[in-house]
Amino acid sequence: MAYPSSVQSGRVRVLKEGSRPSDREMGPVVYWMFRDQRLRDNWALIHAVDQANKASVPVAVGFNLFDEFLGAKARQLGFMLRGLQQLHRDIQDTLHIPFFLFQGEAIETIPTFLEECGASLLVTDFSPLREVQSWKDEICKRVSDSVSIHEVDAHNVVPVWVASEKLEYSAKTLRGKINKLLPEYLIDFPKMGPPIKKWAATNCFVDWENLITEVVRKGAEVPELEWCEPGENAAMEVLMGSKSGFLTKRLKNYSTDRNNPLKPKALSGLSPYLHFGQISAQRCAIEARNVRKLCPQAVDAFLEELIVRRELADNFCFYQPQYDSLQGAWEWARKTLLVHAPDKREHIYTREQLEKAQTADPGWQERPVFGKIRYMNYAGCKRKFDVDGYIAYVKRLVGEIKKRKAETLLNEKKKELRI
Known part of the structure; x- marks a missing residue:
């Protein structure tokens, strides 16, 4: 069972302090799940259950599905929804916590649900994205004065606002700060049982x-x-599986082969699960640390990417409001782009041509000019790996997929003819 002290105070930000009415009892706790879509190793869920048990009130989980979000298509949304489908089943079967799915704008659906259930506390995931921060600001304005709102960073090992109070220049400037805080934050997760009071x-x-x-x-x-x-189960299989788990079977080559596109198995394969929060970065770090004696160089390289580099990205988005614009780049980078804007180029491409890889160079060469703004051109790729081998590898993958699709389509047509 998790207790009120389970989550470090530095991991939680109070976005709004509610005023409890004297004429009524405390209402339930609602966890608005967004970025960390998992049942296990989830500090936000642990905090929600902690607070519910402390007040002897029930807790529920809500997820808001937007009509559109940052260009997500079937590849992203299908993966996310299938994971949520599993979570819905597991959270109700194991913790007996109800899971509600809302559709529409969060600034409408979340306040409406809080009012309907009489909630006293909203717990929400942390996200550095501008849109998400603005939704939370608006929700704080729309909910009742009696509702408190807590934001929990369950995505980063060290909470972004604890790791640094400012925009960091590079991994070098952030690394030392994070490493000093790892003994406090890179800890085992507490066990969590069902809430004391049921919904x-x-x-x-x-x-x-x-x-x-x-x-x-x-x-x-x-x-x-x-x-x-x-x-979640698939994510843990990728991390720790007995057949081809990253830490159990593929770790030793990570530090030497991870940048070779002809050796995709050298990578962890955890990126989609980390992105959608179907596995905790902290869990990955804990398990990697446990096997460091076997492959110290590989584990150190993995932890650098998993913790420092990932959290540097969150730091940038959190402290740089123009993170998705060239205006958010450092001054030296903007100046360099302006200085070289008139440079002559052998080829000029439209955005559509670049997106469709319709260029004159197999390695998507832009221009043979080296300076402060670097890019990977064909010649540079050839020095790093077998480019022709990689192109052949991708063509083979595409051919296999097309063949499977054609076979599937043919089988479907045969079934229709039988009917």
Whole structure:
């Protein structure tokens, strides 16, 4: 069972302090899940259950599905929703916590649900993105004065606001700060049981199959991947599996081969699970640290990418409001771009041509000019790995996929003829 002291205070930010009315009891706790879509090793969920048990009130989890979000298509949304489908089942079966799925704008759906259930506390995931921060600001304005709102950084090992109070220049300037804080924050997770008080019987049915089918249909221009299985269990299999787990079978070559595109198995394969929060970066770090004696160089390289580099990205987005614009780049970079804007180029491409890789160079060469702004041109690639071998490898993958799709289509037509 988790207790009120389970989550370090530095991991939680109070976005709004509610005023408890004297004429009524405390209402339930609602955890608005967004970035950390998992049941296990989730500091935000632990905090929500802690606070619910402390007040002897029930707790529920809500997830808001947006009509559109940053260009996500079938590949991203299908993976996410299939993972949430598993989470919905597991959280109700193991912790007996209801899971509600909302659709629409969060600034409308979340306050409405809080009012309907009479919630006293909203716990939410941390995200550095500008849109998410603005939603939370608006929700703080819309909810009742009696509702408190807590934001928990369950995505980073060291909470972004604890790691640094300012925009960091590079991994070098952030690394030392994070390493000093790891003894405090890179710790084991507490055990968590069902909440003391259960949520009143309610209908939490979600028609996942129809929802996923519709979302995948709308975003079909970027189809789903066949080889990447979603969900917490699949994520742990990639990390620790007995057949091809990263830490159990593939770790030793990580430091030497991870940048060779002809050796994709050298990579951890954890990126999609970390992105959607289907596995905790802290869990990955704990397990990697446990096997460091076997492959110290590989583990150190992995922890550098997993902790320092990932958290540097969050630092940039959190402290630089113009993170998605050239205006958010450092001054030296902007000046260099302006100075070299008139440079003559052998080829001029439209944005569409670049997006479709319709260039004159197999390595997507832009221009043979080296300076402060670097890019990977064909000649540079040839010095680092077998470019022709990589191109052949990708063509082979594409051919195999097209062949499987053609076979599937043929089988479907045969079934139709039988009917």
